[in-house]
Every structure is written in C-alpha cells, then in structure tokens.
Amino acid sequence: MWLNVWAQIADLTIIAVLLRCMTPILLAAIGGLISDITGVTNIGLEGLMLVSAFTSIAVSAASGNWMVGVVSGVLICVGMSYAMAFFHIKLKVDIVITGFAMNIFGSGATIFLMSKLFQATGSYNPSNLDKIPVVNIPFIENIPYVNKLFSGHSLMVWIAFLAVLFCFIMLYRTPYGVHLRAIGEAPDSAKSLGIPVGRLQYSAMAWSGVFVGLAGSFMSMGMTSMFVKDMTAGTGFLALAVVLLGNRNPIGVLIGSIIFGLAKTFETIFQTIPNSPVPSQFVQMMPYVVTVLALVVFAIRKQNRQKKGLVAPAAAKS
Amino acid sequence: MNHKRFLYLDVIGIAASIVLAVVVGFIIIMMVSDEPLQAISSFLLGPFSTPFNLSTVFNKAVPLIFTGLALAVVFQSNVFSMGAEGQLYVGGFTGALAAAYIPGLPVWIHLPVILLCALAGGAMFGAIPGFLKSKWNANEIVTTLMLNYVGIISTSYLVNNWFKDPGSGGFARMQYFEKNLLLRKISDSFPVHYGFFIALLSVVVISVMLYKTRLGYELRLVGKNEAFARYGGIKTKRLIIYSVMISGALAGLGGIVEILGVHGTYKDNFSANLGFDGIIIALLARNNPVAVVIAALFYAYLQVGGQIMQAESDVSRELAVIIQVLLVLFVSAQAVFNYFKQRAVLKHSQSHATKGGKKDHVA
Amino acid sequence: MTVLLEMRNIHKTYPNGTIANRGVHLEVHEGEIHALVGENGAGKSTLMKILFGLEAPTSGEVYYKGSPVHFQGPRDAIKHGLGMVHQHFMLASSLTVSENIVLGDEPRKGPFGLFRDRGKEIQDIQSLVDRFGLKLDPNAVVEYISVGQKQRVEIMKVLYRGAKLIILDEPTAVLTPQETDELFDSLKTLVAQKYTIIFITHKLREVMEISNRITVLKAGQTIHTMLTKDTNKEEISRLMVGRDVLLRVEKKEQVLKETVLELRDVHANDAKGFPMLKDVSLAIRGGEIFGIAGVEGNGQRELVEVITGLIGATGGQVLYFNENILGKSIGQIRNMKIAHIPEDRQTTGACLTSTIEENLILDVYDHPEFRFGPFLRKKKLKEFAKVMMTTFDVRAASEETLAGSLSGGNLQKVVIAREIAKNPKLIIASQPTRGVDIGAIESIHREIVKRRDQGAAVLLVSAELSEIMSLSDRIGVLYNGELVAILNNTDDLTEQEIGYYMLGIKKAEKEVVPRES
CATH class of the missing domain: 3.40.50.300 (P-loop containing nucleotide triphosphate hydrolases)
Incomplete structure (x- = not known):
C-alpha cells in the first residue's frame, strides 16, 4: 500500500489532488482574512459555504449554465454576509453568536430547501449538471508530468490563486485596503480621520461573502458534482485556523492552505486505497492534528524569536 | 448610576426581541405552509401542551446547561475555548467505559465512579489546549476547534473498532449499561431524568466557586486583567489550565449525564452539536451561571417546539431552526437593550434636572 | 496680534447632570503657544470636545478667524485647519509611519484613483519632515518605533492635513526629557512658521518654558489668562488649586x-x-x-x-x-x-473592570482571617474595603463601584491604599x-x-x-x-x-x- 501511495506521489497525481483539496480552504480563508483584518472574525464561514454550495448547484442544474450557478451562489453569500454584518454592526450582536447562528442557519436552510425543492433528504444529485469547467492548456496537456502541474485543473483552482494576488494588491496597494487594515487595529483613530468604520466593515463582510461563495460553489460543482447535507464538514473552521495561522496575511494564508491541503490530500489518497491498514479515522484526523501541531510550532518559533530579540530591532536602545 | 434599577428594561428588550423574531418566523411560515396557524401554535404552545412535551424541554436543556456552564467558566477567565464538543465526547466516553466495563460494584459506588471518570476524561482533554496556551501561547480558538474533531473522530474510532457491541450493526454503540446505573425519571407522567438536578447542582457549585472562593476570584481576575493578576502574585498560567480543565470536566459530565439519562449507552455521534450550542448559551447568558439555566431552557424550548411543529404540521424542523437562529440573534442584540436603556436613563436624568436633582428614588 | 480662536462663555451640562464647563473664555492669538492648565476635572477635555464638535455646548459661542463656527466633528474641524494630538496615541501599529500619516487622505493614482501613489506619499512626508525638522522614517512600522517618534507621527498627521491650529493634550506625559526637548524645538519651529499651538498640561515647569500666554481653568471656569513672562510657577499653582501647593x-x-x-x-x-x-x-x-x-x-x-x-x-x-x-x-x-506601586496603574496596578473592593483585596483575600478553607469571607472583605476607602480618602459611591470609573487620582489612591495597608518594610x-x-x-x-x-x-x-x-x-x-x-x-x-x-x-x-x- 505504501507503494501505491508512492506511485501517486511520483506521478504527480498528488499535485492534482492537492490543488483540488486546498482550493476551498484557500478561498474560504481569503474570505475569512478580509473580514478578520477589519476586526470582524467571521465564524460563519461554514454556514456560508453550505448556502453557496447548495444555491450554485441548484441554479446551475436549473439554468444549465455553471456561470449563472456560481454567480448566484456568490450573490446569496454576499447577501448573507451583509445580514451578518447588519446583526453584528447595527444590532450589536456578538460576532461569535452571529457566526454560529449563520452556521446553524446554513445547515438548516439547505436541508429544508433540499427537501422542499427536490424532495431529497441526504443529498441532491442532479443528472444534467453543468460543472465548473476544467482548464486544459494546449500543448502542455500533452507533455508528461508537466501536464499534471499546469493542465486539467478546475477553473476555480486558478481563480483561487488569483484571489490571493487580488487580496494582496487590495490590502497593500490601494487606499481602501489600508483603511481596512487600519480599522481592525485602531478603529478610533480611523474614525477620527473620517474613515467610515462601519461601512468598511460591511464591505469587508461582502468581500468575505464573495470568496466564501466561490469556495462553496467549488465544493458542489468542482470537487464533487452533488450537494450533500453538511458537506463542508469543518472546512470553514479549518479556513479560520488558516487565517490565524497565516498571521492575517494573504501569503501566510496561501502557505497555510497548502499545508492543510496536503493533509487533506493524504486523507483522500489513503481513502481511495483498498484495504488500507491505516484506520480511516486516523487519516480523517490528520488535517486537524496537523493544524494543532503547526500552530504549536508556529507559536514556539514566535516565542523563541522574541526571546532572541530578533523581533523589533528598532525598539532596541543603542 | 445604579444599573440594577434598569433591569426591567432588559426584560422588556428580551420580550420585544422575541416578539420580533416570532413575527418574522410567522411570515416565513405563512409563505411556505398550507396550515400556518397549526404550525405556529404547535411551535409556540406545543412544548407546554402535555407534561411529556414539557419534560422533553427539560431533558433537552440538561446537556445544554452543562456545556453552557462549561463555556461560561472559560469565557470568564478570558480563554476563548470552543472545545466543549470534543470534551463532551471524550468525557462521555471515559465515563461510559467505567459504566460498561467495571463489574460488580454496588450502584452507589459505581455511579460516582462513572461520573468521576467522565469529569476526569473531559478535564484531561481540556487540559491539552490549556497547556498549549499557557506554555506557548497557542491560539485557543484554533486548537479547541481542531481538537473537537480529534476528540470526535478518535472516540468514534474506538467505539467502532474496540468497544463495539457486536449486536449494534451499522450504527456503532457500546453494550447497554445495566439498568440500575441509568438516571431515573421523576415520574412516568413527567419523565424528566435526574440529570436535571445534577445540572442544577453543578450550577450552584460553579456559582459558589466563581463568586465565593479564592479560585473564583483568581479566575475572574485573570479573565479581566491578566497583567494585574500576575502582578498580584496569582499564577496566571496555571489558572488558565485550571479553567479549561474545569470547563472540560463540566462538558464531560454533560456527556455522561446525557448518556445515562437518555441513551442508555455510548452511541457514536451522540452529541449533535451540544458543545457548540453551549457557546451560544453561554454568550446569551452573558457568562452568568444562573442565567445559563434560563438560556438553556429557552433554547431547548425552541428545539422541542420545532420538533412538535414538524410532527403536527407540514412545516419541517429545519424551518424551526431558522426561527431559532433569528430568536437567538434578536435576543442577543445589544442595540435593542441599549436603546431602551438610553431612553430611560435620559428620562431619568431629565426628570432629575427639572427637580433640581435632589432625590433619586424616583425611578 | 490677531485673534485666531475665541470661545466665549461656554457652558456644558451633561445629560446625567454633571456640569463640566460653567463659563469658560478662551482667546488664542495667531502664532502663539497658549498653555491651557488646570487640575484633572477642571473642564479642559470637555472644552476641547466642544471645540471639535464632539459635544455640543449647552450655551456659548465659538469664533474661529472672526466668524462663528459649529464644527460637525473632528473631520470638519480638520477641514477648517484645526488638529488635535491626543495623549493616548491613535495609531494602527502594524501599519507603516507613512500609511498612518496619510490614512484617509492618501495620494492616489491609476484608474478612478484606485491605487495608492506610494511615491508621492513618501515625497509629501519627506517635505514635511524637512520643513519642520521632525525626524521620521516613513517606511518604519509603527509597532517598532519609540514613543517620541509615535508622537511625531501624530503631529505629522495633523500637519499633513493642513492644520494651522494644533492642540496638544498632555504631550509630554509619555516623553523622556530628551524627547520633550526635541518636541519643544519642533513646536518653536512651528510657531516661527505662523502655526498656533494650544498646549494642555499640568506641568508648570513646561508651561513656563514653552508658552507665551496661559489660561488657567478651575472647576469649569476660566480663572485667569495672563502672559507667561508676567507670572511664576507659584502663582499659577495657586490659581489652579486655589491654595498654595x-x-x-x-x-x-x-x-x-x-x-x-x-x-x-x-x-x-x-x-x-x-x-x-x-x-x-x-x-x-x-x-x-x-x-x-x-x-x-x-x-x-x-x-x-x-x-x-x-x-x-x-x-x-x-x-x-x-x-x-x-x-x-x-x-x-x-x-x-514589599509594596509595589507599578508605573502603569491602568493595566498593571488596577483592574478597571473589577470593583474597588476586588482591587483592594488583592493581597489579603487568601489570608487565613479572610477565608474559610477555599471560601472567601465576603462580609469581612467588604468591611476591609470600606475601612481602606475611608482611611485613604478614596472618593466613590461605594466599594462596589467599578475601578474604571474613578479619576486618575482616586484610582491611584486605591493602588496606594492596597500596597501601604500591609505595612511594608x-x-x-x-x-x-x-x-x-x-x-x-x-x-x-x-x-x-x-x-x-x-x-x-x-x-x-x-x-x-x-x-x-x-x-x-x-x-x-x-x-x-x-x-x-x-x-x-x-x-x-x-x-x-x-x-x-x-x-x-x-x-x-x-x-x-x-x-x-
């Protein structure tokens, strides 16, 4: 069985699996990052993804057009995020309550609608689904090995990478992004300079909805081609972990997503191997254990760096 | 300005929020249901319609009291643990092992041993994120969320592979415990199990612990201002571990009480989000142990109402979940309360100003 | 001397009945450093809030450059050329110096001004640096710069926005003597370039050193306005507290x-x-x-x-x-x-969200006489707190009052009461x-x-x-x-x-x- 695993690593199948596994985490984490940076920690990622996953597959199946599906999934997500922002910012509901309410709502509403619209209880499996297309790059798709790296991936994989770039440029190269970063840290200061804190938090939540929406639609129309109840199974929480682990920075988030993507990849690979001697639960646990370990390593390193005085040299007295 | 004077405003605010949420819920029900009145009355009145239904509310509230309490304690020490779900599974599991595999003890010894094992299991599992936080300052939100999965999946592995009752088929569980170990019901007509009293007792113990003991003073001080607590000679790192362990123990106790009171044995995936619901309950109760009871009963009432509505009308339980979400959101909307309060305070001070601000026993 | 700012007969009563200002006059001339002095609670900060439109006065008028004004908030005041440097810095610490300075008024480029023009940003700041001699590295991250530099960032923020009248609230409270000297040098440079400064403080030495004129507030009223050269420390302190200190x-x-x-x-x-x-x-x-x-x-x-x-x-x-x-x-x-009165009573010396009692019992709660096994003797502790409050003249409604609602002086009395009570060696x-x-x-x-x-x-x-x-x-x-x-x-x-x-x-x-x- 180790041979089997090795074979998948050697022929780079693992890359394809990795890209597929990390995409929803990465997109959701980018969404989480943008709102987190303004001081609104979006714990409702899980629920938002479910709503989008369901909406996009339902609309796509009905309209026969994947793009309409994805766009409506994203729009719904933006709307829900806006509602969360309303409850948190306007009505002053604790953000954790708002987030968990969203999670409960996402799970309940999708199950309710699935039974109401499709009379389905566990999963919805449309036969004529227009999935998010796969991008095959001419010439490259015929070169062995290289093709596995660059060709044959879902369009959403590429969008996810673009999202990192987009997020980076937005946060660091536009005034708008600087405002977003400022209001999370020093809201009073921003307010005194005429920056509309509340409105920016709304917009950050809307961005959050966009990326989480993309993540959700990829889950039902790229990774798989069905909606299963509670199919996110902790992906949203993993993404939240990635945000904190990635130090609230798009590059950090990308690296974090690769690490968890890898853990998920091994989970997937092991699950496909027949008669695996490793119990499936152990494999399932891997991403979560990896998160905890990564966090600990990260925290120890930070502590050591501080002890050695490598952080903040400018604060040193000569 | 004494804030206790304006307590009644909180009550008004809560009432207003509930009415608002119910109205929104009704509008939704009107839209999807052919028999909206039936659905609404089942949802609102169903839980009170029979002693049996009412007892279901109490039974549902029991584990929520435990997890709500568990989180109120850690939140008071400013540790943002989300780990009650995992701790509940682990504590429930260790307790269940003691119940199923320690033979030949008289009940009055066996039962306390079971409860202690559950407490210990939850506490030990809770100690992990506590240790990681106090030793390396590892973010507890992430560690507890992730350890939840570790706890759930590993207990699932154990019950599926090592402790499975051969007769249980696809839905793994342990062998059924001896009948005399199970928590009895108050009466057949009002079948609330005695776990409710264990829960109330826990509330009393935790209240006393928090507000009347050294440990409680230290825990709350660490939560309010860690630098001050440290300066005062309190061993803050150790206290953080204690607080997460107490929380874990309570969650574990909640797990075993649920098992002994409702399920009769350890079943795979028995919790279904009790730990996460506990977070909402603790926050609704503003981390106050006594308010946790009220919040848990309220939450359970909504759940039971939803079930009854599903059974008695064409509206499914999931719609009740949506109403439940709205209720939680509205009830925790600080803005509503602040609005009432501000108006009252303003009036109060205005009436003072006109009277020359002499006496203040008016309101 | 032209009068730049005049606040006439300002009264302010808060909705809860507190009277903060009862007839304040303030007249500031263009190009001067005007010291506003007074004890805590004399009404200085309320006056400034009124000036910046954060509070509406109950009665009274504000004239700026000869015409009556009602600023709608800090933003509006900034537009008219007023700037305030707060005692507690309002900076985003993970942003750079330049990002903080231009925040909200960034130079833009690209389509629809979508992007930051970082070249211009640095250039603008550099020209301010050159003009006023405020040394700063625009690319440094604020988290890592010294307190004095952070204050310079705050001053740059108001200068960048074109303020002509700059209000400094207790600017030297956090500075080292060297940094204070540097600050004073910069203030002199500013005044030489026709800027006007209101300097809020209760350090008399600084008042004497830096200001041209002084306005003394006491209990919400203007007591006196005078030329610095005509007075001395003793006179000012007598005016401030109404007795010789x-x-x-x-x-x-x-x-x-x-x-x-x-x-x-x-x-x-x-x-x-x-x-x-x-x-x-x-x-x-x-x-x-x-x-x-x-x-x-x-x-x-x-x-x-x-x-x-x-x-x-x-x-x-x-x-x-x-x-x-x-x-x-x-x-x-x-x-x-061993008693320890820490330098930062807001975070280390006291717990602002706890009651006075909980602050006072920090040392005694685990002494045998105040507990019974693991339980606290609440009555005895309360008694203890009450006695401490009277002995050390802590002025508050009761021992259940939150420490955070106390004034600086009263809070420090709580800290000192607790530390001295154990009869330290x-x-x-x-x-x-x-x-x-x-x-x-x-x-x-x-x-x-x-x-x-x-x-x-x-x-x-x-x-x-x-x-x-x-x-x-x-x-x-x-x-x-x-x-x-x-x-x-x-x-x-x-x-x-x-x-x-x-x-x-x-x-x-x-x-x-x-x-x-």
Whole structure:
C-alpha cells in the first residue's frame, strides 16, 4: 500500500489532488482574512459555504449554465454576509453568536430547501449538471508530468490563486485596503480621520461573502458534482485556523492552505486505497492534528524569536 | 448610576426581541405552509401542551446547561475555548467505559465512579489546549476547534473498532449499561431524568466557586486583567489550565449525564452539536451561571417546539431552526437593550434636572 | 496680534447632570503657544470636545478667524485647519509611519484613483519632515518605533492635513526629557512658521518654558489668562488649586535603620532579550528614600520588575534583609511586606473592570482571617474595603463601584491604599504621581514620606526630576542600564548636575554602601 501511495506521489497525481483539496480552504480563508483584518472574525464561514454550495448547484442544474450557478451562489453569500454584518454592526450582536447562528442557519436552510425543492433528504444529485469547467492548456496537456502541474485543473483552482494576488494588491496597494487594515487595529483613530468604520466593515463582510461563495460553489460543482447535507464538514473552521495561522496575511494564508491541503490530500489518497491498514479515522484526523501541531510550532518559533530579540530591532536602545 | 434599577428594561428588550423574531418566523411560515396557524401554535404552545412535551424541554436543556456552564467558566477567565464538543465526547466516553466495563460494584459506588471518570476524561482533554496556551501561547480558538474533531473522530474510532457491541450493526454503540446505573425519571407522567438536578447542582457549585472562593476570584481576575493578576502574585498560567480543565470536566459530565439519562449507552455521534450550542448559551447568558439555566431552557424550548411543529404540521424542523437562529440573534442584540436603556436613563436624568436633582428614588 | 480662536462663555451640562464647563473664555492669538492648565476635572477635555464638535455646548459661542463656527466633528474641524494630538496615541501599529500619516487622505493614482501613489506619499512626508525638522522614517512600522517618534507621527498627521491650529493634550506625559526637548524645538519651529499651538498640561515647569500666554481653568471656569513672562510657577499653582501647593515636601530628620534592600551586580534583560540592566549594585536602609533618576527606558522598568519578581535576572543577587529573593515567585515576594506601586496603574496596578473592593483585596483575600478553607469571607472583605476607602480618602459611591470609573487620582489612591495597608518594610514606587492632579500628588507624597519617617525603605522611580529631588534622601542615576551615580540629595545638588549623569556626560565613582550618618 505504501507503494501505491508512492506511485501517486511520483506521478504527480498528488499535485492534482492537492490543488483540488486546498482550493476551498484557500478561498474560504481569503474570505475569512478580509473580514478578520477589519476586526470582524467571521465564524460563519461554514454556514456560508453550505448556502453557496447548495444555491450554485441548484441554479446551475436549473439554468444549465455553471456561470449563472456560481454567480448566484456568490450573490446569496454576499447577501448573507451583509445580514451578518447588519446583526453584528447595527444590532450589536456578538460576532461569535452571529457566526454560529449563520452556521446553524446554513445547515438548516439547505436541508429544508433540499427537501422542499427536490424532495431529497441526504443529498441532491442532479443528472444534467453543468460543472465548473476544467482548464486544459494546449500543448502542455500533452507533455508528461508537466501536464499534471499546469493542465486539467478546475477553473476555480486558478481563480483561487488569483484571489490571493487580488487580496494582496487590495490590502497593500490601494487606499481602501489600508483603511481596512487600519480599522481592525485602531478603529478610533480611523474614525477620527473620517474613515467610515462601519461601512468598511460591511464591505469587508461582502468581500468575505464573495470568496466564501466561490469556495462553496467549488465544493458542489468542482470537487464533487452533488450537494450533500453538511458537506463542508469543518472546512470553514479549518479556513479560520488558516487565517490565524497565516498571521492575517494573504501569503501566510496561501502557505497555510497548502499545508492543510496536503493533509487533506493524504486523507483522500489513503481513502481511495483498498484495504488500507491505516484506520480511516486516523487519516480523517490528520488535517486537524496537523493544524494543532503547526500552530504549536508556529507559536514556539514566535516565542523563541522574541526571546532572541530578533523581533523589533528598532525598539532596541543603542 | 445604579444599573440594577434598569433591569426591567432588559426584560422588556428580551420580550420585544422575541416578539420580533416570532413575527418574522410567522411570515416565513405563512409563505411556505398550507396550515400556518397549526404550525405556529404547535411551535409556540406545543412544548407546554402535555407534561411529556414539557419534560422533553427539560431533558433537552440538561446537556445544554452543562456545556453552557462549561463555556461560561472559560469565557470568564478570558480563554476563548470552543472545545466543549470534543470534551463532551471524550468525557462521555471515559465515563461510559467505567459504566460498561467495571463489574460488580454496588450502584452507589459505581455511579460516582462513572461520573468521576467522565469529569476526569473531559478535564484531561481540556487540559491539552490549556497547556498549549499557557506554555506557548497557542491560539485557543484554533486548537479547541481542531481538537473537537480529534476528540470526535478518535472516540468514534474506538467505539467502532474496540468497544463495539457486536449486536449494534451499522450504527456503532457500546453494550447497554445495566439498568440500575441509568438516571431515573421523576415520574412516568413527567419523565424528566435526574440529570436535571445534577445540572442544577453543578450550577450552584460553579456559582459558589466563581463568586465565593479564592479560585473564583483568581479566575475572574485573570479573565479581566491578566497583567494585574500576575502582578498580584496569582499564577496566571496555571489558572488558565485550571479553567479549561474545569470547563472540560463540566462538558464531560454533560456527556455522561446525557448518556445515562437518555441513551442508555455510548452511541457514536451522540452529541449533535451540544458543545457548540453551549457557546451560544453561554454568550446569551452573558457568562452568568444562573442565567445559563434560563438560556438553556429557552433554547431547548425552541428545539422541542420545532420538533412538535414538524410532527403536527407540514412545516419541517429545519424551518424551526431558522426561527431559532433569528430568536437567538434578536435576543442577543445589544442595540435593542441599549436603546431602551438610553431612553430611560435620559428620562431619568431629565426628570432629575427639572427637580433640581435632589432625590433619586424616583425611578 | 490677531485673534485666531475665541470661545466665549461656554457652558456644558451633561445629560446625567454633571456640569463640566460653567463659563469658560478662551482667546488664542495667531502664532502663539497658549498653555491651557488646570487640575484633572477642571473642564479642559470637555472644552476641547466642544471645540471639535464632539459635544455640543449647552450655551456659548465659538469664533474661529472672526466668524462663528459649529464644527460637525473632528473631520470638519480638520477641514477648517484645526488638529488635535491626543495623549493616548491613535495609531494602527502594524501599519507603516507613512500609511498612518496619510490614512484617509492618501495620494492616489491609476484608474478612478484606485491605487495608492506610494511615491508621492513618501515625497509629501519627506517635505514635511524637512520643513519642520521632525525626524521620521516613513517606511518604519509603527509597532517598532519609540514613543517620541509615535508622537511625531501624530503631529505629522495633523500637519499633513493642513492644520494651522494644533492642540496638544498632555504631550509630554509619555516623553523622556530628551524627547520633550526635541518636541519643544519642533513646536518653536512651528510657531516661527505662523502655526498656533494650544498646549494642555499640568506641568508648570513646561508651561513656563514653552508658552507665551496661559489660561488657567478651575472647576469649569476660566480663572485667569495672563502672559507667561508676567507670572511664576507659584502663582499659577495657586490659581489652579486655589491654595498654595507645597512644592517642597516636609520631611523629618532622617533616622537610618538596618539595610533593607541590597542589589549586588544585578543584570537583567527586557522582554525581547536585550540587556537592560548591567552590574547594578545599591543598598537602601530603613528610613531612607532612594530616588532613581534617569531618562525613561534606561532600565528603570527592569530594575523594578527584577526586585518585585515580575522578570528574572540574568545575574547577581537581590537581597532583602540579607535573604536572596531572586527566583522567588511574585506572590512570595508580595507576601514579604514589599509594596509595589507599578508605573502603569491602568493595566498593571488596577483592574478597571473589577470593583474597588476586588482591587483592594488583592493581597489579603487568601489570608487565613479572610477565608474559610477555599471560601472567601465576603462580609469581612467588604468591611476591609470600606475601612481602606475611608482611611485613604478614596472618593466613590461605594466599594462596589467599578475601578474604571474613578479619576486618575482616586484610582491611584486605591493602588496606594492596597500596597501601604500591609505595612511594608520596602516600598517600590514607580511613577507614583503620573497623570494625577496636584491635590492627589500632595497626599501621595505625604504618604510616602510618612512611611519613610516610620522606618520603611523606599525605592522611588520617577520621570519627574523635581519629584525625585524633593522626596529623595539619596539619588541614583540610571543611564543605559548602569547605575552611573549615587548622590546625596543635599541642598547644593542641582538639576543640571543630575542631568549630566542622566545624559551620560558624567560618570561618578560608585558608592555602594549608604553614606555614614
């Protein structure tokens, strides 16, 4: 069985699996990052993804057009995020309550609608689904090995990478992004300079909805081609972990997503191997254990760096 | 300005929020249901319609009291643990092992041993994120969320592979415990199990612990201002571990009480989000142990109402979940309360100003 | 002289009935430094809030450049050329200096001005730097720059927005003497370029040094406005408090007792691992106040924290009645009759979200007389808190009042009450009167001297040289982590002399044993 695993690593199948596994985490984490940076920690990622996953597959199946599906999934997500922002910012509901309410709502509403619209209880499996297309790059798709790296991936994989770039440029190269970063840290200061804190938090939540929406639609129309109840199974929480682990920075988030993507990849690979001697639960646990370990390593390193005085040299007295 | 004077405003605010949420819920029900009145009355009145239904509310509230309490304690020490779900599974599991595999003890010894094992299991599992936080300052939100999965999946592995009752088929569980170990019901007509009293007792113990003991003073001080607590000679790192362990123990106790009171044995995936619901309950109760009871009963009432509505009308339980979400959101909307309060305070001070601000026993 | 700003007959009553201003007049001339002085609670901050449109006055008018104005908020005030530098900095610490300065008014480029024009940003800031001599690196991250630099960022923020009238709220409270001098130089440069400055403070020395005119507020009223050159410190302080303030503290003849605290070759690092204390040796005897002078950040904090156990030492010994207390826990040290008045009462010295009672019982709650096994004797603790509040004149509705609602002076009294109540043999007092009004300063000084007269040893750390000089029996000067001098506080010791040591210009032979008496 180790041979089997090795074979998948050697022929780079693992890359394809990795890209597929990390995409929803990465997109959701980018969404989480943008709102987190303004001081609104979006714990409702899980629920938002479910709503989008369901909406996009339902609309796509009905309209026969994947793009309409994805766009409506994203729009719904933006709307829900806006509602969360309303409850948190306007009505002053604790953000954790708002987030968990969203999670409960996402799970309940999708199950309710699935039974109401499709009379389905566990999963919805449309036969004529227009999935998010796969991008095959001419010439490259015929070169062995290289093709596995660059060709044959879902369009959403590429969008996810673009999202990192987009997020980076937005946060660091536009005034708008600087405002977003400022209001999370020093809201009073921003307010005194005429920056509309509340409105920016709304917009950050809307961005959050966009990326989480993309993540959700990829889950039902790229990774798989069905909606299963509670199919996110902790992906949203993993993404939240990635945000904190990635130090609230798009590059950090990308690296974090690769690490968890890898853990998920091994989970997937092991699950496909027949008669695996490793119990499936152990494999399932891997991403979560990896998160905890990564966090600990990260925290120890930070502590050591501080002890050695490598952080903040400018604060040193000569 | 004494804030206790304006307590009644909180009550008004809560009432207003509930009415608002119910109205929104009704509008939704009107839209999807052919028999909206039936659905609404089942949802609102169903839980009170029979002693049996009412007892279901109490039974549902029991584990929520435990997890709500568990989180109120850690939140008071400013540790943002989300780990009650995992701790509940682990504590429930260790307790269940003691119940199923320690033979030949008289009940009055066996039962306390079971409860202690559950407490210990939850506490030990809770100690992990506590240790990681106090030793390396590892973010507890992430560690507890992730350890939840570790706890759930590993207990699932154990019950599926090592402790499975051969007769249980696809839905793994342990062998059924001896009948005399199970928590009895108050009466057949009002079948609330005695776990409710264990829960109330826990509330009393935790209240006393928090507000009347050294440990409680230290825990709350660490939560309010860690630098001050440290300066005062309190061993803050150790206290953080204690607080997460107490929380874990309570969650574990909640797990075993649920098992002994409702399920009769350890079943795979028995919790279904009790730990996460506990977070909402603790926050609704503003981390106050006594308010946790009220919040848990309220939450359970909504759940039971939803079930009854599903059974008695064409509206499914999931719609009740949506109403439940709205209720939680509205009830925790600080803005509503602040609005009432501000108006009252303003009036109060205005009436003072006109009277020359002499006496203040008016309101 | 043209009048730039005039506030006439300002009254302000808050909805809860508090009267903050009852007839304030303020007239500020263009191109002057106008000092606004008054005790805490005299109505200075309310007045400024009214000016910036954060509060509406109950009655009264504001004239700016001759015409009546009602600013709608800080943003509006900024547009008209007013800028405020707050005592507590309002900066986003993970952003760079330049990002903070231009925040909300960034130079833009690209389609629809979508992107930051970072070249112009740096250029604009550089030209301000050149013009006013405020040294700053625009690309430094704010988290890592010094307090003085952060203040410069705040000043740059208002200058960048074109402010002509700049209000500084207690600007020197957080600065070292050197940084204060630099600040004063910049203020002079600004005034020379026709800028106008309102300087809020209660440090009289600074008022005399920097201002052209002074307005004194007391209990919400303008008491007097005068030219600085026509007045003196004593007159101002009399106007502020309505009575003469003891600027020199009465002390009894010194009676020295046995050595209480002795440090031998102590080394320590700060939280980031930099050596901050080098080879510090000193000895303090009962009945003596040992003042530590020095520019802030030269190891004072570490000195206090090593002795009180908050941080460890990397070498040396700390002897308390000849017992080495290094390595003992904070709690053990606190229980050895060592009092610690920390420099930051907002975060370390008190818990603002707890009640006064919970703050006062910090040392006694686990004493046997106040508990019964693990349980607290709530009644006794409450009684204790009540007694402490009357003894130390803490003014609050009850012991259940939240500490956060107390004024600076009252809160410090809570801290001092708690620390002094255990009858300490050693008192470590760090900036005991920072941000406290003059009335409270006096009573705090009296309390410290009383303990010294009763035989306690006192280690007094203060950024106020005048405080050190008026209280101490001996003065040690910390420079760059070293104790460069230990001086007897005789009448012929001058501030200049200590200043030389503080700046590292002079270095004395160290005298470890206390002087012969």
